[in-house]
Structure formats: structure tokens, C-alpha cells
Amino acid sequence: MPDTSPPTFDQDAALTLARRVLSIEASAVEALRDRLDASFTAAMTLILACRGRVVVSGMGKSGHVGNKIAATLASTGTPAFFVHPGEASHGDLGMITHDDVCIALSNSGESAELTSIVPLIKRRGARLISMTGNPNSTLAREADVHLDASVAQEACPLNLAPTASTTAALALGDALAVALLQARGFGADDFARTHPGGSLGRKLLVHVRDVMHAGEALPHVAASALLPEALLEMTRKGLGMTAVEDEHGRLIGIFTDGDLRRVLEKAIDIRITPIHQVMTANPRSIGADALAVAAVEKMQSHNINGMLVVDADNRLIGALNMLDLLRAGVV
Structure with missing residues (x-):
């Protein structure tokens, strides 16, 4: 052979x-x-x-x-x-x-x-x-x-x-x-328009509004809501968080799975605790017209997995998490 x-x-x-x-x-x-x-x-x-x-x-x-x-x-x-x-x-x-x-x-x-x-x-x-x-x-x-x-x-x-x-x-x-x-x-925007199918195109063309949860899919409760109501909203919407609004619909806080773990470590009655007492006040937020890649950078720099989307008057209009950004191909 x-x-x-x-x-x-x-x-x-x-x-x-x-x-x-x-x-x-x-x-x-x-x-x-x-x-x-x-x-x-x-x-x-x-x-x-x-x-x-x-x-x-x-x-x-x-x-x-x-x-x-x-x-x-x-x-x-x-x-x-x-x-x-x-x-x-x-x-x-x-x-x-x-x-x-x-x-x-x-x-x-x-x-x-x-x-x-x-x-x-x-x-x-x-x-x-x-x-x-x-x-x-x-x-x-x-x-x-x-x-x-x-x-x-x-x-x-x-x-x-x-x-x-x-x-x-x-x-x-x-x-x-x-x-x-x-x-x-x-410029970069021009380049993205000639490469819409590539990862660079997605990073330069996908905006927060394209991937955020809005309307009925948006988790939110009033500041006066009790903690059980907030937990139910988190469960229904499945984002691991809920926004907290004031009476004018402006964002004042966020409550996440991490906040829940910290609450459970405390000797408080969660059945009668108002959400505004245990929320994280003044949460990180972003505008709907921002690039999705900017949301990724902001979330990574602050070591958070979710972010709320607000308008120019700080009124809540959306929410997104890292999984949404992964699905969109911008991470």
C-alpha cells in the first residue's frame, strides 16, 4: 500500500x-x-x-x-x-x-x-x-x-x-x-447601514426601544403598594424586578430579586411592608432612543442585570434586562 x-x-x-x-x-x-x-x-x-x-x-x-x-x-x-x-x-x-x-x-x-x-x-x-x-x-x-x-x-x-x-x-x-x-x-451609523446583518450593525442600529418591555409587559407598582403586590407583579411579568412610581407616573425606585433576598434577611413583616420602604431609590435608567449597546455598557459598569426606561420627564415607559440584550445580539 x-x-x-x-x-x-x-x-x-x-x-x-x-x-x-x-x-x-x-x-x-x-x-x-x-x-x-x-x-x-x-x-x-x-x-x-x-x-x-x-x-x-x-x-x-x-x-x-x-x-x-x-x-x-x-x-x-x-x-x-x-x-x-x-x-x-x-x-x-x-x-x-x-x-x-x-x-x-x-x-x-x-x-x-x-x-x-x-x-x-x-x-x-x-x-x-x-x-x-x-x-x-x-x-x-x-x-x-x-x-x-x-x-x-x-x-x-x-x-x-x-x-x-x-x-x-x-x-x-x-x-x-x-x-x-x-x-x-x-461615520459609524453609515457603516452600520451597510452592515445590517452583522454584529456591528446590530450594535449600531438596535435601540433600547427595539428591545424593551412596554405596555402590559412592563412591571410597575405604585409607591403605596405593599410588598406582596410587588412580588405578584414581578412574578406576572417575569423580569425579576418591578418599577416603583409616584402618583404622577414618575420613576422613584426599583425592587429586584436581589432586594427581596435582602428583605428576607431582616426581621420585618413582608405582608404589611410598603414597597417604598424596601425599594432601591433613584435607580439607573436610560432613554428609549439610546443605543442598546449603551444600555449594555451601563448595566455592566454598575453590575446590574436590569434597567428601566424613562422619558424626558422621568416617566416610566419600559424595562429591559441582560437577557433581552443577549437575544438582540448586542452583547
Whole structure:
């Protein structure tokens, strides 16, 4: 039978090579940083003035990088999509309009699939930004703006496999996306709207009003209520607490499971004890329009599991606990 055991290798040599790869790629990005010039801001100016979309294209590994750059641009306020240059020659070129800006990625700057569609892109009136490792290449010469993403060497020991060059192109694309984000004034709320399905979107879009218990589900008793009435309200509503209100509906206290344990340690008759005598006065509260994540931070900082929600006049309008926030995915 053939030997199916995994090959042995020199672990020390492997670690040495891996560290060398990371050093080469880090050096490539460092050199890129020092080489940034007016071409970078010229590319920004073209994109900021664009009335259409940013269309990113590239072949092979450059295409994979281009896909990621397009996705990053789109999620940070710059509408963008990726077009495969081979498909562009077979109909997808119709996706590009004169209002668009194209970004073409090629380390050599001579990828035939890209250079063949450059005249067609320019004929449509779209502007062209090239990102190459060769400032003297066809793509560099034909572009309205060229971004130099050249590297001294690939991290591959053969100096053949795209490694440092793709890292540099990816980093340059990130730099462009982030610089455009800042120039547009793209904020956390904008980011959340483009990521509604992710945890960040939930943290930035879910408000207290979205998760609080209100109406008939809201536990509350008057300050004059006796302790048994408060316990019954807590049992009915199942939040492990009840709010205590004054005669005008304003919040004056809270009574929780923890308060009950402390009451039971005292020699008092719970049947005749008014709730206002054993409640926690001036409890922590929050507004309904606050972000749910702000409620989490407040509850964690004060080591509490529940919080009451009030309006601008301190009138009780809701209640929530940590379980509600866990269910909403903001914890």
C-alpha cells in the first residue's frame, strides 16, 4: 500500500521561512507608505467626483485582490463592484458607463485581458486608475492616474508566486478606501447601514426601544403598594424586578430579586411592608432612543442585570434586562 502519512519537514526551517515571508511583506508595505504622493490624492479626487460607480478589475491573483478592494470601497461609502476583464470582453463591458471610474490592477501592468479593454473603457468616457508594479507599463501609461504598487521582491523563495505584490496592492486599496471614507465624512451609523446583518450593525442600529418591555409587559407598582403586590407583579411579568412610581407616573425606585433576598434577611413583616420602604431609590435608567449597546455598557459598569426606561420627564415607559440584550445580539 502507498504511504499516506504526512511528509516530515524541518520545523525550525519552516518557522524561519515563515518569518522571512512576513518580514518581506511588511517591508513591501512600509516602502509603499513612503512612496505615496500626489497620484494618490489625484485618484481620490477622481473617485470623489465620480457620479457613477467605481468598477474594479484584475486577472488572477490581482482579480482576487480587486474583488476585496471593491467590497471594501462599497462598504465604506464608495459604491463599487468588480468586473472580470475576461467577462468584460464578452458583454460585461456594458456595465461600465461614462460616469464611472475604473481601477485596473495588474502587477506587470501588461495583462492582455486588461490592456485589450482599456481603449473600450476610455471610448466610453470612463476615467481610469491603474494600480501596477511597473510604472512604465501599458496600463500605467494609459491611465489617467497611476498608483505605484511595486515591490522589491516577492516573498516566495522562487520570487515567482504573487505574495508581497498582492499584499502591497491590497494594502494600497485599503488605504484608498479609508482615505475616501474620511473625505466623505462616512461615520459609524453609515457603516452600520451597510452592515445590517452583522454584529456591528446590530450594535449600531438596535435601540433600547427595539428591545424593551412596554405596555402590559412592563412591571410597575405604585409607591403605596405593599410588598406582596410587588412580588405578584414581578412574578406576572417575569423580569425579576418591578418599577416603583409616584402618583404622577414618575420613576422613584426599583425592587429586584436581589432586594427581596435582602428583605428576607431582616426581621420585618413582608405582608404589611410598603414597597417604598424596601425599594432601591433613584435607580439607573436610560432613554428609549439610546443605543442598546449603551444600555449594555451601563448595566455592566454598575453590575446590574436590569434597567428601566424613562422619558424626558422621568416617566416610566419600559424595562429591559441582560437577557433581552443577549437575544438582540448586542452583547
